[in-house]
Amino acid sequence: MELVCPAGNLPALKRAVDEGADAVYFGFQNTTNARQFAGLNFTDKRAREGIDYAHARGKRVFCAINTYPQPDGWAMWTRAVDQAADLGVDALILADMGLLDYAARRHPGLARHLSVQGSATSHEALRFYHDQFGIKRAVLPRVLSITQVRDLAKHTPVELEVFAFGSLCIMAEGRCYLSSYLTGESPNTRGVCSPAAHVRWEETPQGLESRLNGVLIDRYGEGENAGYPTLCKGRFEVGGETYHAIEEPTSLNTLELLPELHELGISAVKIEGRQRSPAYVSKVAGIWRQALDRLEVAPGRFHAEPAWMRGLGEVSEGATTTLGAYERRWK
Amino acid sequence: MSTPQTLQLSLGPVLFYWTRERYADFYREAADWPVEIVYLGESVCSRRRDMKLDDWLGIGRELAESGKQVVLSSQTLIESEADLRDLRKLCDNGEFSVEANDQSALQRLSAARVPFVAGAALNLYNPTTLTVLARVGMQRWNAPVEMSRDDLARLLADCRAEGLDHPCEVFAYGHLPLAWSSRCFTARRYQKPKDRCQFVCQKHPEGLALRSQESREVFTLNGIQTLSGACQDLRHEVPSMQEMGVGVARLSPRAEGMAEVVAAFDAARRGDLPAPDPLALIDAEICDGYWHGRPGMDNTRSASQS
Numbered sequence: 097m098e099l100v101c102p103a104g105n106l107p108a109l110k111r112a113v114d115e116g117a118d119a120v121y122f123g124f125q126n127t128t129n130a131r132q133f134a135g136l137n138f139t140d141k142r143a144r145e146g147i148d149y150a151h152a153r154g155k156r157v158f159c160a161i162n163t164y165p166q167p168d169g170w171a172m173w174t175r176a177v178d179q180a181a182d183l184g185v186d187a188l189i190l191a192d193m194g195l196l197d198y199a200a201r202r203h204p205g206l207a208r209h210l211s212v213q214g215s216a217t218s219h220e221a222l223r224f225y226h227d228q229f230g231i232k233r234a235v236l237p238r239v240l241s242i243t244q245v246r247d248l249a250k251h252t253p254v255e256l257e258v259f260a261f262g263s264l265c266i267m268a269e270g271r272c273y274l275s276s277y278l279t280g281e282s283p284n285t286r287g288v289c290s291p292a293a294h295v296r297w298e299e300t301p302q303g304l305e306s307r308l309n310g311v312l313i314d315r316y317g318e319g320e321n322a323g324y325p326t327l328c329k330g331r332f333e334v335g336g337e338t339y340h341a342i343e344e345p346t347s348l349n350t351l352e353l354l355p356e357l358h359e360l361g362i363s364a365v366k367i368e369g370r371q372r373s374p375a376y377v378s379k380v381a382g383i384w385r386q387a388l389d390r391l392e393v394a395p396g397r398f399h400a401e402p403a404w405m406r407g408l409g410e411v412s413e414g415a416t417t418t419l420g421a422y423e424r425r426w427k
Numbered sequence: 428m429s430t431p432q433t434l435q436l437s438l439g440p441v442l443f444y445w446t447r448e449r450y451a452d453f454y455r456e457a458a459d460w461p462v463e464i465v466y467l468g469e470s471v472c473s474r475r476r477d478m479k480l481d482d483w484l485g486i487g488r489e490l491a492e493s494g495k496q497v498v499l500s501s502q503t504l505i506e507s508e509a510d511l512r513d514l515r516k517l518c519d520n521g522e523f524s525v526e527a528n529d530q531s532a533l534q535r536l537s538a539a540r541v542p543f544v545a546g547a548a549l550n551l552y553n554p555t556t557l558t559v560l561a562r563v564g565m566q567r568w569n570a571p572v573e574m575s576r577d578d579l580a581r582l583l584a585d586c587r588a589e590g591l592d593h594p595c596e597v598f599a600y601g602h603l604p605l606a607w608s609s610r611c612f613t614a615r616r617y618q619k620p621k622d623r624c625q626f627v628c629q630k631h632p633e634g635l636a637l638r639s640q641e642s643r644e645v646f647t648l649n650g651i652q653t654l655s656g657a658c659q660d661l662r663h664e665v666p667s668m669q670e671m672g673v674g675v676a677r678l679s680p681r682a683e684g685m686a687e688v689v690a691a692f693d694a695a696r697r698g699d700l701p702a703p704d705p706l707a708l709i710d711a712e713i714c715d716g717y718w719h720g721r722p723g724m725d726n727t728r729s730a731s732q733s
Contacts, residue, residue, distance in 0.1 A: 164552040164553075165555075166552055166578060167552065167574075167579070167585065170553055170554075191550075192550070193549075193559050194554070194558070195555070197559050217505055217531075218505045218506070218531045220511055220534040221531040223534050224530040224534035244507055247507065266608050266609075266610055267606040267653070268504050268606070271503070271550070272606040272607075273571075273603070273723070277605055277717075277722065277723035278645075278723075278724060279722050282573055309722060311643065311645055311724075315640055330639075331640065332639060333639070334637050335616055341612065341648070342612060343610075424622065426610065427610045
């Protein structure tokens, strides 16, 4: 199984490679990728440097161009595809059907991976992307249970990559417009969710308040840990109860599922977090490398070491992790 | 610009989980409403099984006899083999066309060479994507809910320039469908696991309001689907839709007051718009932000009045 790690910048890319990533993924400095953060991502020059670094060590590099080309920006997205091809990346990670079509025609020899933003949750959907655009691999949305992944793996026409660790989107990715409803900017259109420019923190007599474009997302009492106001992880009132009505602040961690994912023939596990620090990437990549090496030697005797779980817990949102939708009772 | 063409009205699929009686009553009335197109079927959750495909086909036949164009909407989030089996039956119904709401449906319909309507969650943002879908049988398409008027006008113009003249449909009225999850938020509110949800959605024929701790309606929970907290109302934008060549305005059913909503849009498309009235058609927060290139929750009409 391939370990695919996030590279938000060149130092993160190098740390990931040094710590044992088999592949890294990056995006350009514009809205063509789903992690558009100030000061993050790659210029042409830095990308070239990163690709050389990875290739010199026998590692692969993927380029994420996984937002949806907007009516006034088609040329910016196709330029990103051409640029990635010129740089010599090993695969493109794409979501938009039009852009997949463009890449398949213009750069037929360059592997196309379907981004999680392409929302393919069944083998029929995978077959559509495969038949129409010749995708080689697909990243599965984080909404499927392990049983559903098993069914899908049985019939898939393409390689599968699943999320291993990191922030947990609990909506079917690529089909979530909650962020633009509140802020005007979404993952699809701008490569952002709950963007920082719309976040306000305020100390009030009721507690510390976090707001997104004026909408109160959460309010923290004394001693409570405040988290980033991702809109689906706030506390809201529904039918007279105030609670984490959509999801708690938590991270996805599927380390325990590795033997099963291995047995299903999953090709790659993906670490989320291009927006996180090089130190984070280095720590997470290192733990998963150890786990995958252990799995390789003796898949039947694999178990998640407490030290690994502790290490991952420390860098998780809310310092807790979940198996998310992989586990049926989470739903 | 050419003279404004006639804007068709459609009734979207009922997004909420109603009782059989409520569906039957609703569509019996809808048969007499001035809408040209009616979308039928359960597009949200596979656990909502009161209505079988045959029941929808029965309602469809009655509506077709009243002169409506009937379309069956496919489930948006397909997860299991059972979902795929139901999807196949729907796509192979042989009688009515289908609204494809995910790529599983696209695969089924394109492989069988059955023409289809492309749903809003397919993320159709550019002419190349629309060209791809036209190639595999698309007849009409829904704009993404988050697309602004200016972006849509540009997209329609670019499509026409490329010879793509498939009618475009806009979500003109109702709580906006914004997200789908494998988790059921209504069951979560009742502290029930999704597998044993006891169909609590049926207690909420217009969904369950999710409010901020300051009592602002932010979202509406509808099982695994999250809708907007405010109700989008683009009635006053009908003239601009006609001007830019939108083909169909979609009205999303609600449990009460839908006849009035349809009547108001029917009047609007005939040029009979009331002077901007601050009173909503029904008792709900109104929004129109997306259309104006703003956050979807914004209400530009109230802003211009204050």
